[in-house]
Amino acid sequence: MTTMSWRQRNRGAIAPVALAAAASLVLAACGGDDDGGDGEAAEELPTGEASGEFEFFSWWTGGGDSEGKEALLELYQDQYPDVEVVDAAVAGGAGTNAQAVLASRLGSGEPPDSYQRHAGAELLSDIQDEFVEDISWLFEEEGWMEVYPEALLDQITVDGGIYSVPVNIHRSNLIWWNPAVLQEAGIDGPPGSWDEFLTQAEALEGAGKTALTVGPLWTQQHLLENVLLGELGPDVYAGLWTGETDWESQEVIAALDMFTQVLEHSNIGQAAADWQPAIDPIVDGDAAYNVMGDWAWAYFETVQGLAFEDGYNVTASPGTEGMFNWLSDSFTLPIDAPNRDNAIRWLQLAGSQEGQDTFNPVKGSIPARTDGDASLYTGYFEMPLEDWTSDDVAKVGSLAHGTVADSAWKGEIDSALQEFVGSGDSAAFAAAVAQSYEDTRE
Amino acid sequence: MYRLRRWGPAILLIAPSLVLIGVFVYGFLGWNLTVSLSDWQGLRPSYDYVGFENYARLADDGRFTNSVGNIIVFTLVFVGGALFVGFFLAYLLERRIRGDGFFRAIFLFPMAISLIAVAIIWRWLMNNATGGQQTGLNRLFSAIGLDFLANDWFKADQPFAVMAVAIAAGWALSGYIMALFLAGMRGVSDDLREAARVDGASEWRVFWHVVTPMLLAVLMSAVVILVHISFKTFDLIFAMDSESRLIETPAIYMWFTTFDAFNFNRGAAIATLLMVGVSAVIVPYIWYSMRAERRK
16 A cells, blocks of 8 residues: 555545544544553554644764755645655764764653664664564565565664664665776776776876775774675675675785775775865776766765766766665654654655655655666666675665764774774774674673 | 842752753763763763773773873973963063954954864864875975975874864964963053053063063963863764874763764773863862962
């Protein structure tokens, strides 16, 4: 059942139905306070006219992100004109500031009606601390089990429960380059492996170019995960996050050594303070490559005004052809949400085809559902959409963007990586990551 | 009855601020200490007592010890630099040169800029990128043929990186220190100077033997102010290059481990250690000034 049909059912309501709806509204109003108690919340779709408030909490305040969110909120407002929509956004890189505000709201029992989190492991602390409701019933009810890819559903299922609705997919394993720079250095195309990258790097440096640019620590982590994926392949890579792959194995150490070698051909000593200035040397023709997620598309295309394939180009990062390293934004249903019915309506919309096709073209991402309208995703987006919906492409989750490692472990990985990029000591890094995995399992 | 009439209104007047300070300063200090001795990790508060485990772990935490090293270097360079420059500027302006009001304002202005803005300005000035991305000081140096002066600033090797950050912090606060010293110098009675001059002291000796000894109180407050600012500096370093081990200080690590990794207990332990560090400077100062006042 999609949001559209639910809405049509409402619109066609006749007197008895309206009466029942009014009665349920009164009941809902009476039981307002103990609605949403621990696990006792009704697992059914809201009925009746929507009214009251709806507060959505996010860290989307920047270009693209913010407009995508507004488009979706507008659609919600159109469908439920009597609901007062409150858009609570806290600015700050990758949501760090918003996290702090949200943590204190959740801790003090004043959750918003729905909030944004990266899908996957980043939500684990919210689940363990019982801040969010299991909404797998909603997935069943709306038929989402069939329209989301299995790899995605596997990653977001925790002990049989699903706790958030993924609205979009970003791709992490991408390498962006400046075609003119490659031509100048006599290179035909992007490297198919990190080994080939090292060879190309010599040629690029010979031509006076920087081979690869990096930014702050999280962009280095972004690079690390894609070097690991390219060197280890999807199965071994996925095992890194579940304890199945031994971090201290020969194979992983070799991949970490490769990361250090790759960094030696980067501008790490002059790393920019954010990812956009890290891309600037490529735009200016001083550097060749940058590994970044597909939010970089908007920067190349809109901010820098470059043409896809002429001014800049992009493909899967070295060694990850046929693999899709994903991250996803998702929306939750907090326990004790003050306006639970309106929150469920919001999630229904966010998970619907209409909702995702409204949100994603504006945000600059592809739908998490596999049945999006392909005509809306052109240019660069054809490639990720095709790969995401293909069964032959292996889908793995991103470390740097909260999909595979919970907050506590990721915090320790951040610390270890800080040390690792300084020292280049693969064995020490692997040991630290393996140890902190054990330490944070308690 | 008489006592109540005498003290009653005074107590009534200060009661609100006593209560506010009691709750929001000392209450939360105590709460922070409790958290630092607890096992609170994750979003939901948990206050189970674990003793000094969090502190013991910090001692073995390379990221923390690295940040402590950084803050020590930062404090030495920043406090020393700001004191020296502030004192020197005050000495110059104390000569009552023409337009000293103008220069005073110029030197004070940086203090009016928020440290975030200071960080953005200096991040640009001390950018170490080369080629087309070259900006700020390095670009200036290469434009005037002084290439050998160009360096890596806050991306240099430890401990030099954090010294570059101290330059920016010093730039922001030297003017304030200058104002403190200037007020101190102007507070020295002209009679004393006259007396020294009559005894045949040169202007330099008047300054050095008559004026500077009377600046000790100013120096003490300046040090206390600068050191506590230094320990707490967050915005400047966060905006300049966050999560860089070259310049990361305990305050930055505290933020990341608390709000990114939800290690509230570890964050609280770092906060407590920072407070102990600040107290180590402030408490002797308060003790000293209280004793000095009593002597009067």
